[in-house]
Amino acid sequence: MNYHVLTLFPEMITNGVNTSITGRAIDKKLINLNAINIRDFSGNKHGQVDDYPYGGGAGMLMQPGPVYRSYESVVEKIGYKPRVIYLTPQGETFNQSMAEDFAKEKDLVFLCGHYEGIDERVLEMIVTDNVSIGDYVLTGGELPAMVMIDTISRLIPGVLNNNVSAEFESFNDNLLEYPQYTRPDTFMDKKVPPILLSGDHAKVDKWRREQSIIRTIKRRPDLMEKANLTKEDIKFIEK
Ligand code: SAM
Secondary structure: OEEEEEEOOHHHHHHHHOOHHHHHHHHOOOOEEEEEEHHHHOOOOOOOOEEOOOOOOOOOEEOHHHHHHHHHHHHHHHOOOOEEEEEEEEEEEOOHHHHHHHOOOOEEEEEEOEOOOEOHHHHHHHOOEEEEOOOOOOOEOHHHHHHHHHHHHOOOOOOOOOOHHHHOOOOHHHOOOOOOOOOOOEEOOEEOOHHHHOOOHHHHHHHHHHHHHHHHHHHOHHHHOOOOOOHHHHHHHHO
C-alpha cells in the first residue's frame, strides 16, 4: 500500500506514522509513506498557499492551484488516477468497513485541509471520497489522515505480528470485543473469570462470544441491528 499525503505539515505525518507498528511496517516495506508538502507547489516565491474567501467571512482558505499541482505530481509518479480522500467534517463518518474497502487499493491519496478548508473547485475536480472522523472540528486533516492510515495499515497482511489479533476484535461481525485479562490471575482481590483458566477452548470461545454480545447491547446498541448473529447468538439473546 502506498499512501500519498497532501499536507502543509508533512513532518506531522512522517513523525506520527514512522512510529511503533506503522513505523515497522514502513521498515518492512509493507506500506510506503509519501508526505507531500503542498507549499512546494505554491508557484510563488513567498510560498503562499492560502487567501481570503470570496464573499467575505472569517479565516483563510487553501487555494486550488497548489493543491491541484501537488495531486498532479502523484498522478504523474504512479501513472494513474487513484482514489483521493478529502478529510473533512462534512464527509461520511469513517468506520471499520470503510477501512476494509480502502485497504484493497494499491495507492491512496489523503488531502489534508487547514485553516477554514479548501477552495471547492479543486475538491470537485480531484476528490473521490469525503471522509470525516467524527462530528467535531479539528484544526487540520493531518490527525484524521493518520487515524485512517493507522486503521487501514493494520488490515494489511504482515503488519500485525499475529493476524489473528485483527480477526477477533471490535467491529468484526459488528460486535464489540469481549473483555480481556492478563497476569496476575488475582489483582487487588479481583479474579480473572475462572472459565478463562479452564483450558476448555470451546467453552472459552462461547463465553467470549456471549460477552461480546452483552457488551455490544450495553455500550453500542445501535450496532446490534447490523450484527452478524448466528442461531446460537439469537438463542442466547432471547434467554
Ligand atoms: N470550515 C470547515 C467546515 O466547517 O466544514 C472546517 C475546516 S477545519 C477548521 C480545517 C480542516 O481540518 C478541514 O479542511 C479538514 O481537512 C480537517 N478536519 C477538521 N475536522 C475534521 C473531521 N472531523 N474529520 C476530518 N477532517 C477534519
